[in-house]
Amino acid sequence: MTMxxxxxxxxxxxxTATYREALRAAIREAMTRDDRVFLMGEDVGxxxxxxxxxxxxxxxxxxERIRDTPLSESAFVGAGIGAALGGLRPxxxxxxxxxxxxxxxxxxxxxxxxxxxxxGQLNVPLVIRMxxxxxxxxxxxxxxxxxxxxxxxxxxxxxxxxxxxxxxGMLWPALADPDPVLIFENGGLYxxxxxxxxxxxxxxxxxxxxxxxxDDVTIIAYGGTLATALTAADQxxxxxxxxxxxxxxxxxxxxxxxLVGSVRRTHRAVIVDEGWRSGSLSAEISARLVEQAxxxxxxxxxxxxxxxxxxxxxxxxxxxALPQAADVVAAALQLAGRHG
Amino acid sequence: MSxxxxxxxxxxxxxxxxxxxxxREMLRIRRFEETCVQLYSTEKIRGxxxxxxxxxxxxxxxxxxxxxxxxxxxxxxxxxQALARGMSxxxxxxxxxxxxxxxxxxxxxxxxxxxxxxxxxxxxxxxGGGLPVAVGLALADRLxxxxxxxxxxxxxxxFAEGEFHESANLAALWHLPVAFFCENNFYAMGTxxxxxxxxxxxxxxxxxxxxxxxTADGMDVVAVADAARRAAEFxxxxxxxxxxxxxxxxxxxxxxxxxxxxxxxxxxxxxRHHDPIPALTATLRDDGALTDADLxxxxxxxxxxxxxxxxxxxxxxxxxxxELTRFVTSEHRSAP
Numbered sequence: 001m002t003m004x005x006x007x008x009x010x011x012x013x014x015x016t017a018t019y020r021e022a023l024r025a026a027i028r029e030a031m032t033r034d035d036r037v038f039l040m041g042e043d044v045g046x047x048x049x050x051x052x053x054x055x056x057x058x059x060x061x062x063x064e065r066i067r068d069t070p071l072s073e074s075a076f077v078g079a080g081i082g083a084a085l086g087g088l089r090p091x092x093x094x095x096x097x098x099x100x101x102x103x104x105x106x107x108x109x110x111x112x113x114x115x116x117x118x119x120g121q122l123n124v125p126l127v128i129r130m131x132x133x134x135x136x137x138x139x140x141x142x143x144x145x146x147x148x149x150x151x152x153x154x155x156x157x158x159x160x161x162x163x164x165x166x167x168x169g170m171l172w173p174a175l176a177d178p179d180p181v182l183i184f185e186n187g188g189l190y191x192x193x194x195x196x197x198x199x200x201x202x203x204x205x206x207x208x209x210x211x212x213x214x215d216d217v218t219i220i221a222y223g224g225t226l227a228t229a230l231t232a233a234d235q236x237x238x239x240x241x242x243x244x245x246x247x248x249x250x251x252x253x254x255x256x257x258x259l260v261g262s263v264r265r266t267h268r269a270v271i272v273d274e275g276w277r278s279g280s281l282s283a284e285i286s287a288r289l290v291e292q293a294x295x296x297x298x299x300x301x302x303x304x305x306x307x308x309x310x311x312x313x314x315x316x317x318x319x320x321a322l323p324q325a326a327d328v329v330a331a332a333l334q335l336a337g338r339h340g
Numbered sequence: 341m342s343x344x345x346x347x348x349x350x351x352x353x354x355x356x357x358x359x360x361x362x363x364r365e366m367l368r369i370r371r372f373e374e375t376c377v378q379l380y381s382t383e384k385i386r387g388x389x390x391x392x393x394x395x396x397x398x399x400x401x402x403x404x405x406x407x408x409x410x411x412x413x414x415x416x417x418x419x420x421q422a423l424a425r426g427m428s429x430x431x432x433x434x435x436x437x438x439x440x441x442x443x444x445x446x447x448x449x450x451x452x453x454x455x456x457x458x459x460x461x462x463x464x465x466x467x468g469g470g471l472p473v474a475v476g477l478a479l480a481d482r483l484x485x486x487x488x489x490x491x492x493x494x495x496x497x498x499f500a501e502g503e504f505h506e507s508a509n510l511a512a513l514w515h516l517p518v519a520f521f522c523e524n525n526f527y528a529m530g531t532x533x534x535x536x537x538x539x540x541x542x543x544x545x546x547x548x549x550x551x552x553x554x555t556a557d558g559m560d561v562v563a564v565a566d567a568a569r570r571a572a573e574f575x576x577x578x579x580x581x582x583x584x585x586x587x588x589x590x591x592x593x594x595x596x597x598x599x600x601x602x603x604x605x606x607x608x609x610x611x612r613h614h615d616p617i618p619a620l621t622a623t624l625r626d627d628g629a630l631t632d633a634d635l636x637x638x639x640x641x642x643x644x645x646x647x648x649x650x651x652x653x654x655x656x657x658x659x660x661x662x663e664l665t666r667f668v669t670s671e672h673r674s675a676p
Contacts, residue, residue, distance in 0.1 A: 038483065064483060070513065075472045075506030082476020082490075085461060086411075088483060090476075105503075109466045110473060118454035119445035120667035122461070154668045178670035 019161075020190040022168035023053045023129075027091065030175055031061050034089060037175060040067035040076055041093030050095045051131060051190050077103035077128065081111050081180075084126040089175050094130040097146045097184065111180040112155035123178045127171065133186040133224040133274055134322055140310035143318075145274040147184045147223070148281035151251040157181045158251035159205055162226035164194035166249060169203030177205070184251075186224030186274075208255040210262065214244035217268040217332045220259060220285060222248035225272040225323055232272075232328035239329075241336060251281060259285065260292045267298040268335040272323050277305035299335040304328050354562060356629040362404060362561045363620045363630070364638050366396040369420040370617060371642045372429060375650065376419070376436065380596050384653075385436045388465075389450040390417040394591035397616035398523045399424045401564025401586075402491055405572045408458070411490040413474040415523070416451040416465040417590075421493060425460050427453065429649035439656035446659045447667065467528075468501030470494065471520075475507045478518035478581070489575045490518045491568075497528030499545075500536050511581040512550040519571040520546065520583040523558065529594045530602040546583035558588030559614040589614070 017025070030037045038061075039054060045068040048055035058066040069076040073094060080092035094100045100107070111124050134143035151158045157177060161167045167185070174181040197203070211226065212233050221229035226247050233243035244262050248254070263269045269289055273282035286301040307321040354362070373391045380389055392399060399420035406412065406425075414421040422432055427443065435442025436450050443453055444463075452463040461477065464470035474492030481488045498504050499522060511518050522542055526533045533540050546553040552574065556567035567584050574582050589611040593600040624630035 070506070070509060072506035072510060074503050075475060075510045078469070078472020078503070078507070079476035079479055079510060082413075082461075082473040082478070083480040083483075084476070085473065086477045086480025086484075088480045105466055105469055106472060109469055110464075114454075114462070115670065116667045117444060117448045117452045118456070118462070118667075119443065119447050120671075121444070121454050121456040123670045157669075178672065 015195060016193050017164055017168070017196045018191055018193045019164050019167045019185075020051065020053055022164045022196060023171070023185065024055065024057070025196075026168050026171035027054065027057060028060070030091070030172055031057070031065060033172075034175070036087065036089040037091065038065040038067060038088065039091045039093060040069050040080065042069055042071055042095055044068060044093050049093070051187065053190070054093070073099055073102035074106055078106040078110065080126050080128065081106060081114075081124055084124045085114075085122060090126055091171070091175070092126065092128045094128060096142055096187070097130050097132040098141055098144055100128075100130055100146070107150070107156070107180070107182075108153055112153045115155060115179065124180050125175070125178050126180045127174045127183065128180070129183045129185060131187045132184045133188055134306070134311045134318060135188045135224070137313055137315055137318060139313040143311035145224075145306065147182075147251055148273070148275040150182050151281055151284070153252075155179065156252060157205065158184070160184045160186070160223035160249065160251055162186070162189070162221075162223050162247050162249070164192065165197045166203065168196055170205055173203065173205045181205070184223060188224050192227075205250060206255065208249050208258040209247045210244060210258070211247045212243070212245040214242040214266065216242045216266055217270060217335060218244045218246060218259075218262040218266045219270045219272060219328060219332065220246045220248065221272040222251060223274070225274050228323055228325050229272050229328060231325040232332065235325060235329045236332055239333070241332060243332060254285065254288065256288055256292060259289065263289055263293045264296045267296055268332070269297070270302045270304060270328055270331045270335065272328055273303065273305045274323060275306060276308050277303060278308065280305060302331040302335055304331050354565060356624070356627065358404075358565075359562060359620065359624060360629060360634070362400055362565060363617065363624060365400045365424055366561060366617050366620070367638055368642050368645070369396045369399065369423050371639075372423060372646060373419060375646050379436075379650070385450065386438075387449050387451075388416070389436070389596050390594065391592050392417050392420040392590065394611065394615065395523060395525060395558070395588045396420055397561035397564050398493075398521070398558045398586045398588050401561045402493060402521050402568045404565045405568035406489060406491055409486075409488050410572070411459040411461060411474075411477045411488065413461045413470040413477070413490065413492045414453075414463060415470070415493055415495060416463065417495075418453055418463050419450070422453040422455070422460060422463070425455070426458050427455050427460060429645055430652045431455075433649040434653040434656050437653040437656065438658070439653055440659040441652070441656040445667075468494065468498040468503035471498065471503050471507035472510075474518050475511050475516060478511065478516035479514065481517055482514070487576055488517065489572050491521060492518055493521045493523060495528070496522060496524040496526065496533055496542065497536070498522075499542055500528065505549075508546060508549040508551065508583070515580040517575045518581045519568070519575055520551075520581065521568070521571075522546075522583065522585045523588055524585050525588050525590050527590075527594070527603070530598070532602070543583060543585045546585070551581050551583050552579070553583035553585070555585040555587060558586030559616050559619070561616050561620055591615075
């Protein structure tokens with residue numbers, strides 16, 4: 001393998017794609033553009049990826065760069081850290097965030113820590129992708145949303161692409177980041193489709209995005225809950241309430257400026273988080289809004305989170321445990337002193 | 341001894357000069373560690389500190405087989421590993437003093453010595469946590485076509501961790517250029533080997549992963565250097581990973597906090613008869629390769645080196661508190 005970096009491959013001439021296709025295009029582009037990039041994880045090669053993201057890439061790039069691993073999360077994540085320290089730009093795929101706990105030691109005690117612990121000598125340019133979220137009746141060991149835990153850790157950048165454009169565009173800047181980046185892909189999004197940007201290089205991994213402007217309430221969501229928030233905003237509009245929907249995109253570091261700026265205009269906030277409420281990302285955002293926009297708030301910050309239970313299997317129970325658009329609508333109306 | 345075969349190559353005895361150099365390096369580490377005890381008692385050094393007194397032969401022997409382009413992943417008992425790899429006493433001691441001139445600018449301490457230029461990747465204090473990283477460094481070399489060795493040092497305690505077994509399998513599966521050096525000092529902190537491993541033949545177990553594995557006398561620096569040289573040659577020849585168990589013993593407690601109630605005094609005394617420093621000293625004297633004057637000169641040089649390092653660490657500035665949050669993320673946002 002030679003260490004050459006060529007100019008970006010032209011963006012595919014398609015206008016819409018699925019989230020899965022966008023991720024695959026992003027990996028293909030990165031692999032083509034930079035020989036240091038390789039993908040490794042469980043079943044990424046012959047199987048084509050547990051969620052079919054890497055389908056066909058083995059044939060295109062070969063087994064050295066599309067590297068099937070044993071079921072050894074700690075070893076292959078740690079090997080990604082070592083390979084990054086050794087001058088490569090690994091993309092490590094972990095099947096789901098639930099399994100990433102087997103590699104938490106490597107992610108926290110090595111990837112996130114080595115730069116500081118070495119006094120700035122050693123940085124870890126590693127990207128770890130993993131699936132998160134519920135909604136597919138996979139029960140408690142395949143359905144949790146633990147990205148908020150990772151967002152607790154200094155030294156990591158945490159991304160949550162919610163759109164096809166972000167699925168396509170976030171990988172390259174993540175690989176260009178000198179520090180470890182974790183990308184959380186909500187499992188419910190793989191089949192979603194949307195517009196693909198002509199120039200993915202323009203996508204940033206710093207800021208939240210206003211996905212729908214509004215005046216009466218700010219709904220803050222990310223990943224799998226963005227669609228829930230947008231649905232709720234539609235329903236609120238029908239009831240005469242104008243909701244602004246913010247897609248966090250970056251869970252660490254949080255883009256306080258966008259969040260606080262919106263709430264200063266709308267004076268109300270509802271946070272939608274598929275994680276559990278206690279000690280959650282929604283708790284952190286709520287605290288920041290209170291710290292930075294207390295006197296602009298007309299009502300307490302509201303949160304719509306998953307029920308504090310291990311995710312159940314039965315569909316009706318699972319749906320009852322997850323944040324629903326109706327819950328978001330009810331929370332927003334309550335902030336305005338109304339009851340739907 | 342292991343049932344696994346070791347690489348069959350002609351054993352070449354190191355030259356006299358090499359053996360004298362090995363002795364001097366062990367002596368240098370021993371005196372450094374003894375000074376660290378004093379500095380700990382006067383509270384110049386704080387936190388956890390793990391001394392390698394008794395185990396100097398493993399670090400010195402392993403490092404003697406590596407070139408400057410090779411990589412090392414060490415343990416938290418790594419003062420000897422760091423010094424033998426080439427880190428200066430000044431930067432190591434300043435780190436233990438928590439000073440700005442320390443290798444990690446006071447952010448790592450005794451357990452987290454790093455040197456990017458020497459490819460010394462810690463100073464790792466999660467037992468077993470360095471092993472996957474070593475596998476990854478070796479993977480990078482393989483993918484980049486570089487004929488380098490990654491030496492991964494860990495202990496018998498780490499052998500019980502899942503990360504050892506995952507890493508051994510991955511290294512063997514991918515045929516990676518990594519040498520696993522297990523410093524078996526017979527205690528995982530206070531738990532004896534036989535109380536933590538159902539099967540105590542570590543080399544045999546390592547061999548079960550499809551690696552060449554063997555055992556060497558970790559109290560004999562010449563034996564360690566020979567084993568490490570064979571391991572490095574084996575790896576440079578593209579023959580995949582290997583595992584060397586180095587049987588050794590620490591004469592002092594696990595850390596400065598350890599009252600050492602779990603070992604019989606007679607056991608410790610018994611191992612003192614295998615102290616690597618007097619043993620090699622006697623051999624070299626018998627061979628006429630070392631005189632009292634040589635030894636006195638070494639002691640004097642080492643004493644001066646230590647005195648300079650202590651003075652420099654004392655005089656060094658502290659990292660300003662304003663710098664506290666530096667190095668959490670990189671200051672240059674485009675990857676090097």
